[in-house]
Amino acid sequence: MIEEKHINYLSSIVGNENIKSDKAHRIAYSYDATRERFEPDAVVFPRNEEDISKILKYCNEYKIVIVPRGAGSGFTGGALPSEGGISLCLERHMNKLIEIDMENMVGVVQPGLINMEFQKAVEEVGLFYPPDPASEDYSTLGGNVSENAGGMRAAKYGITKDYVVALRAVLPNGDIITCGKKTIKDVAGYNTAGILIASEGTLAVITEITLKLIPKPKFKQTYMGVFPDVNKAMNAVFKSLAQGANPVAMEFLDSLVIKALKQKFPNISLPENAGGILVGDVDGSSEAEINSQLETLKESFQNYGSTDFIIAKDLNEGSKLWFARRNASPATMIYGTKKLNEDISVPRSKLPEALDNIYAIGDKYGFNVPCFGHAGDGNIHVNVMVKDKKNEEEMEDGHKAIEEIFQMVVDMGGTLSGEHGIGLSKAPFMNIAFNNAELNLFKNIKKAFDPNNILNPHKMGL
Amino acid sequence: MIEEKHINYLSSIVGNENIKSDKAHRIAYSYDATRERFEPDAVVFPRNEEDISKILKYCNEYKIVIVPRGAGSGFTGGALPSEGGISLCLERHMNKLIEIDMENMVGVVQPGLINMEFQKAVEEVGLFYPPDPASEDYSTLGGNVSENAGGMRAAKYGITKDYVVALRAVLPNGDIITCGKKTIKDVAGYNTAGILIASEGTLAVITEITLKLIPKPKFKQTYMGVFPDVNKAMNAVFKSLAQGANPVAMEFLDSLVIKALKQKFPNISLPENAGGILVGDVDGSSEAEINSQLETLKESFQNYGSTDFIIAKDLNEGSKLWFARRNASPATMIYGTKKLNEDISVPRSKLPEALDNIYAIGDKYGFNVPCFGHAGDGNIHVNVMVKDKKNEEEMEDGHKAIEEIFQMVVDMGGTLSGEHGIGLSKAPFMNIAFNNAELNLFKNIKKAFDPNNILNPHKMGL
Numbered sequence: 042m043i044e045e046k047h048i049n050y051l052s053s054i055v056g057n058e059n060i061k062s063d064k065a066h067r068i069a070y071s072y073d074a075t076r077e078r079f080e081p082d083a084v085v086f087p088r089n090e091e092d093i094s095k096i097l098k099y100c101n102e103y104k105i106v107i108v109p110r111g112a113g114s115g116f117t118g119g120a121l122p123s124e125g126g127i128s129l130c131l132e133r134h135m136n137k138l139i140e141i142d143m144e145n146m147v148g149v150v151q152p153g154l155i156n157m158e159f160q161k162a163v164e165e166v167g168l169f170y171p172p173d174p175a176s177e178d179y180s181t182l183g184g185n186v187s188e189n190a191g192g193m194r195a196a197k198y199g200i201t202k203d204y205v206v207a208l209r210a211v212l213p214n215g216d217i218i219t220c221g222k223k224t225i226k227d228v229a230g231y232n233t234a235g236i237l238i239a240s241e242g243t244l245a246v247i248t249e250i251t252l253k254l255i256p257k258p259k260f261k262q263t264y265m266g267v268f269p270d271v272n273k274a275m276n277a278v279f280k281s282l283a284q285g286a287n288p289v290a291m292e293f294l295d296s297l298v299i300k301a302l303k304q305k306f307p308n309i310s311l312p313e314n315a316g317g318i319l320v321g322d323v324d325g326s327s328e329a330e331i332n333s334q335l336e337t338l339k340e341s342f343q344n345y346g347s348t349d350f351i352i353a354k355d356l357n358e359g360s361k362l363w364f365a366r367r368n369a370s371p372a373t374m375i376y377g378t379k380k381l382n383e384d385i386s387v388p389r390s391k392l393p394e395a396l397d398n399i400y401a402i403g404d405k406y407g408f409n410v411p412c413f414g415h416a417g418d419g420n421i422h423v424n425v426m427v428k429d430k431k432n433e434e435e436m437e438d439g440h441k442a443i444e445e446i447f448q449m450v451v452d453m454g455g456t457l458s459g460e461h462g463i464g465l466s467k468a469p470f471m472n473i474a475f476n477n478a479e480l481n482l483f484k485n486i487k488k489a490f491d492p493n494n495i496l497n498p499h500k501m502g503l
Numbered sequence: 504m505i506e507e508k509h510i511n512y513l514s515s516i517v518g519n520e521n522i523k524s525d526k527a528h529r530i531a532y533s534y535d536a537t538r539e540r541f542e543p544d545a546v547v548f549p550r551n552e553e554d555i556s557k558i559l560k561y562c563n564e565y566k567i568v569i570v571p572r573g574a575g576s577g578f579t580g581g582a583l584p585s586e587g588g589i590s591l592c593l594e595r596h597m598n599k600l601i602e603i604d605m606e607n608m609v610g611v612v613q614p615g616l617i618n619m620e621f622q623k624a625v626e627e628v629g630l631f632y633p634p635d636p637a638s639e640d641y642s643t644l645g646g647n648v649s650e651n652a653g654g655m656r657a658a659k660y661g662i663t664k665d666y667v668v669a670l671r672a673v674l675p676n677g678d679i680i681t682c683g684k685k686t687i688k689d690v691a692g693y694n695t696a697g698i699l700i701a702s703e704g705t706l707a708v709i710t711e712i713t714l715k716l717i718p719k720p721k722f723k724q725t726y727m728g729v730f731p732d733v734n735k736a737m738n739a740v741f742k743s744l745a746q747g748a749n750p751v752a753m754e755f756l757d758s759l760v761i762k763a764l765k766q767k768f769p770n771i772s773l774p775e776n777a778g779g780i781l782v783g784d785v786d787g788s789s790e791a792e793i794n795s796q797l798e799t800l801k802e803s804f805q806n807y808g809s810t811d812f813i814i815a816k817d818l819n820e821g822s823k824l825w826f827a828r829r830n831a832s833p834a835t836m837i838y839g840t841k842k843l844n845e846d847i848s849v850p851r852s853k854l855p856e857a858l859d860n861i862y863a864i865g866d867k868y869g870f871n872v873p874c875f876g877h878a879g880d881g882n883i884h885v886n887v888m889v890k891d892k893k894n895e896e897e898m899e900d901g902h903k904a905i906e907e908i909f910q911m912v913v914d915m916g917g918t919l920s921g922e923h924g925i926g927l928s929k930a931p932f933m934n935i936a937f938n939n940a941e942l943n944l945f946k947n948i949k950k951a952f953d954p955n956n957i958l959n960p961h962k963m964g965l
Contacts, residue, residue: 144852216940223850225880226921228651235697256747285718388685390606418687459688478678489947
């Protein structure tokens with residue numbers, strides 16, 4: 042436990058009202074979306090960058106562990122204080138939209154601002170911030186940057202890293218740095234913003250984020266391609282994209298997910314005989330552009346075996362088509378009491394093979410493994426469904442299946458995580474994905490920023 | 504000088520034919536586009552990654568300096584062996600196009616491949632690699648990545664870093680690492696590719712590059728906007744872009760450049776009374792899209808004071824419009840015998856103010872400072888024209904003017920370099936752009952990769 046004198050000193054920085062070490066607060070900040078629990082010794086709500094600088098400088102001197110935290114919506118435990126210490130909560134005070142700079146088409150925000158609040162604010166002035174992780178309604182932009190969040194629109198618009206123009210951050214020794222400027226080009230010095238993105242709060246505490254904005258596309262329409270099986274659908278994904286299709290999103294549902302949706306939502310309108318579905322939006326600056334996009338998709342899907350291509354007539358019909366995708370995750374719970382879900386990513390051309398292999402691994406251990414996700418960028422949400430989570434043997438088999446899936450994915454040139462990061466949950470698998478030289482380099486980078494290892498220690502297997 | 508035994512050992516790795524320490528070779532590899540000269544002790548032409556790994560491991564053990572080199576077309580001395588040692592030349596053997604992966608829309612290349620060769624190869628199969636630095640005909644992709652090269656098309660398509668999907672590299676200790684995969688998303692481990700981009704050969708030797716490709720736009724057209732003065736033109740840049748214009752390029756010429764072009768090329772067809780010019784291309788997947796783009800630009804330019812808007816009827820007319828921009832650099836030599844040229848970058852909205860300030864600094868010291876460049880991304884090529892380069896006092900004033908320009912640019916949120924990097928030339932100005940914490944962090948990052956400081960030492964002010 043952290044000593045009383047440290048609590049007192051930190052109080053003198055942020056004020057009594059912004060530091061809590063009572064049991065209720067320690068419990069409230071002990072969890073994230075993994076549902077694992079680790080209580081921090083104290084919860085601190087810094088008011089500004091200066092507070093953060095003072096807190097880090099002090100904690101660095103006394104080697105007190107700091108775990109930065111946004112909304113706690115992460116899937117891999119990045120914000121969990123697994124070794125106790127201070128939970129540094131940025132969502133209470135550090136949550137402001139500082140500026141929408143229309144002239145330079147960037148937004149400047151504090152890390153605790155909710156993604157969706159930012160999206161809404163920029164859309165009100167005719168601009169657009171594309172990264173839209175499924176957690177967009179509650180996850181923070183600081184968390185999005187720290188995990189390099191993706192989302193539905195990544196197929197066309199890329200992911201968080203493609204929108205980070207500049208960062209301000211506090212190093213573990215309390216030093217304040219800026220990484221990048223409000224310029225499109227900047228090649229002076231090392232690309233420190235680049236290394237902070239996806240570093241999961243292990244290198245520095247981000248205090249300000251400058252994000253690129255683009256003009257809001259004027260037109261949008263939803264499509265759905267229906268295939269007899271998921272293999273044909275996956276084949277159509279990379280072939281249609283290689284032929285010039287450029288949809289905002291190309292999401293997929295496999296036959297197990299489709300079956301689950303029909304069972305869970307008996308009134309759902311899903312095509313008969315659909316063994317695989319691709320759903321998404323196209324957008325553009327004119328109706329002609331959209332129609333040409335839809336034509337390209339339709340033709341391409343037909344060439345690769347689709348049985349139907351549905352175009353939504355309006356927004357309402359569009360959201361009906363999206364209903365299936367948005368409810369895929371809860372629907373899978375018909376197959377078990379515990380879901381072991383991972384977010385592997387493969388080169389798009391490997392999607393058909395990857396899914397075949399996933400199902401084969403599921404069969405070997407006797408699991409249903411419904412899959413869905415961001416086919417357009419090769420990112421698959423794999424769900425190994427454990428029927429009885431109290432059955433230790435079954436749980437162990439589930440973890441074995443996951444490990445086999447990771448190995449298979451890495452062998453075909455894919456990665457352990459497309460969006461969720463490594464955190465605690467995937468740390469044991471780092472040596473599947475990286476050789477000793479790479480792991481050693483990660484440790485050296487960590488040490489370059491955080492020689493006393495006070496910032497989110499032991500995450501990412503470090 | 505490097506000891507004979509080291510030469511012999513390195514010969515045993517690469518073969519006698521791939522290591523040269525005679526005077527002719529040492530002179531041939533002593534220069535780059537800065538025209539400064541530093542002779543290496545020996546020039547080595549590795550045949551493959553394995554050679555590089557062995558060379559680095561050996562040199563690391565004996566603390567022999569290694570300076571990686573592509574085409575030697577850099578503007579800031581990044582490839583100059585300023586402390587002697589080995590010039591590690593990648594353009595002779597490590598220049599292969601390994602693969603164009605149509606299914607995943609990426610190209611895999613060795614670092615010594617010439618940018619234009621790659622562009623041509625991918626365009627032949629209907630794909631497109633946008634980054635097109637002015638040196639595209641001779642600069643290498645390894646150099647482009649190491650300097651994070653920009654180009655004419657950055658306004659719409661971004662710069663080299665936006666296309667690097669994955670890298671392979673050799674660390675100074677000889678370890679081989681991969682950074683990233685052929686996947687769109689990958690958030691496992693630190694973003695080591697991100698930090699190698701723009702690191703100017705100081706952290707690792709890049710041995711393989713995987714680059715994102717996009718479908719080749721079907722239609723393209725050239726436009727030219729004519730303005731009474733450069734201030735109005737610069738104002739139109741950021742305002743038209745904020746209103747949704749999305750040209751491939753938006754290049755500018757100021758009145759001094761226009762005057763120089765008319766003097767140097769008496770037959771050039773440039774509009775009368777042009778005090779500032781914006782020239783570029785628009786592209787798209789349909790003629791309608793292009794026409795709508797041109798309409799937006801024309802309207803927007805008119806709103807901000809243009810006197811004429813010219814649209815090229817065909818490719819031939821397009822290249823006539825481009826002639827002025829392409830010959831801007833040599834034309835400026837009418838103003839002096841020595842050009843001190845820098846490539847500062849500012850937030851686009853600051854372009855008008857930045858140019859006003861640049862001319863004022865020129866006036867103060869009595870220099871013509873013709874400017875041109877990539878207005879669409881805020882990147883200005885500033886040319887302080889020294890009349891008599893043998894006049895030491897004038898040369899010194901020129902350097903003072905440059906330093907004032909750097910300070911002014913940094914004060915308005917800009918950067919020392921948009922494209923050319925820091926290398927040797929801009930190293931003295933690093934403390935204008937970065938605080939001690941940032942400079943210290945750069946040194947720690949350097950040490951994390953290269954503890955013995957053998958790789959391109961003292962570049963970037965490190």
